[in-house]
Amino acid sequence: MSKTKPAPLPPDTLIGGYRIVRLLASGGFGLVYLALDPAGLKVALKEYLPAALVLRAAGELLPVVPPEKLSLYRLGLKSFFEEGRALAQISHPSVVGVQNFFRENETVYMVMDLLEGASLQEFIVTARALKRKKILREATIRSLFDELLRGLRIVHQHKMLHLDIKPANVFITDANKAVLIDFGAAREVLSNEGNFVRPMYTPGFAAPEMYQRGAQLGPWTDLYAVGACLYSCMQGYPPHDAPQRLEKDRLPLAMSRLRGLYSDSLIEVVQWCMAMSPTARPQSVFELQKELQREPVPTFTPPSLADKLRQQVGRIWPGSAKLPVTPSGRSSFYPKS
Numbered sequence: 001m002s003k004t005k006p007a008p009l010p011p012d013t014l015i016g017g018y019r020i021v022r023l024l025a026s027g028g029f030g031l032v033y034l035a036l037d038p039a040g041l042k043v044a045l046k047e048y049l050p051a052a053l054v055l056r057a058a059g060e061l062l063p064v065v066p067p068e069k070l071s072l073y074r075l076g077l078k079s080f081f082e083e084g085r086a087l088a089q090i091s092h093p094s095v096v097g098v099q100n101f102f103r104e105n106e107t108v109y110m111v112m113d114l115l116e117g118a119s120l121q122e123f124i125v126t127a128r129a130l131k132r133k134k135i136l137r138e139a140t141i142r143s144l145f146d147e148l149l150r151g152l153r154i155v156h157q158h159k160m161l162h163l164d165i166k167p168a169n170v171f172i173t174d175a176n177k178a179v180l181i182d183f184g185a186a187r188e189v190l191s192n193e194g195n196f197v198r199p200m201y202t203p204g205f206a207a208p209e210m211y212q213r214g215a216q217l218g219p220w221t222d223l224y225a226v227g228a229c230l231y232s233c234m235q236g237y238p239p240h241d242a243p244q245r246l247e248k249d250r251l252p253l254a255m256s257r258l259r260g261l262y263s264d265s266l267i268e269v270v271q272w273c274m275a276m277s278p279t280a281r282p283q284s285v286f287e288l289q290k291e292l293q294r295e296p297v298p299t300f301t302p303p304s305l306a307d308k309l310r311q312q313v314g315r316i317w318p319g320s321a322k323l324p325v326t327p328s329g330r331s332s333f334y335p336k337s
Contacts, residue, residue: 006049006056006063009033013061015109016102018045027182028052029076034114043099046110048080061105077108083183084110086160094151096171096181115181116174120144120229121167128236135236138262142292144170145230147178149292152226153285155180156219163217165225166205167232204228204238208276211242220281223288227273227281234258234270245276265294 008031013020021034024044028051035045049056053073054063065073084101087110091097097113127135148170155162162169164184171179184201201210207224209215231239231251235258240250251274255267269291275281282288 004055005051006031006054007058007060009047009061010059015045016100016104018043018109018111020045030080035111037099037111042114044112044114046112048077048108048110050076063105063107080110081108083160084108086158087183090154090158092151092154093177094147094179095155096179112181115171115179117172119168120170120172120178120233123172124167124232124236134234134261136233138266141230141233141266144172144178144233145226145292146289148180149226149285149289151178151180152222153289156222156285161217161219162222162225163210164201164205165222165229166202166238167229168202170229203241206242207278208242208246209278216278218278219284220278223273223282223285224275224278226288227270230266230270230273231255234262234266239274242276249276265291 005026008023008026009015009020011020011022015035017038018035021036021042023031024034025032030049031047033045033047035043037043049063050073053069053076054065056063081101081103084098087095087098088101096115098110099113100111102109124135152162152165160183162180162183164182165180169180169182171181173179205225205228207217207221209217209221228239231254235254239245239254245251251271255271258267269288272291273281273288282291
């Protein structure tokens, strides 16, 4: 594994007709830039660039892939390209919009709608600072996940899985929409085929079968992560990861402490989604939607989801109508111990 992260493309670089403005985010599998399309409109441009497999010096355009890693790099690249092609066929307000995807500089680029707002992770971290018993209110949680599941259901209908659902990948826009971002198909391919020291997915949100090479993944895999997100909205922290739960499952005790704060039905939904056995979980988004809708689900009439979240956390910053964006990353969300 390379010790130095590949350098981002410099500002004003022209890629496929898109001009780089600046780097927005970097991760283990790629970089996301603010860019301008040929008409001068702002877009998010995602570059496939797995840090474990490539090098790129500052000012260079082409990634350098060691020969022994080339086949794995190409496998992930193919998956990333196919993911872009599949996402471009989906049009839903709760799924990030892909406008274009193309090959250039021996890698693949995905052009996505630029979203303004903050991630669910940032809302949870900020709400946790209030030190209330409830991190987010149940009505807010139900409203959020009702919308997200509508989008996830469309994704599954297109024979796709997200494979990296977590609060950092749920974006609450300034236009008051909850949007799934940063799909993980390429990540899963590399995790399954590569021989990496560390898992290439997010502990706490990855279902047990994702730790097993060759295990069958399906809608139930994404729904485990949905349950973990629900848990995080209620507890303020992620659940223990699947290997820890196999040794000693603390989920029942953690959920029992929430009784009286949240309805029994919501607590049971979390435990159902996070069952260790895939067959013990909901097998489809529709099945989970039916269960969540046994309780009335608020519609998106004013105050909106984003407004509700900001009302809950906005008191920390008097006079500010918007949630300040804190640096994203596991360090701000995961407890130190």
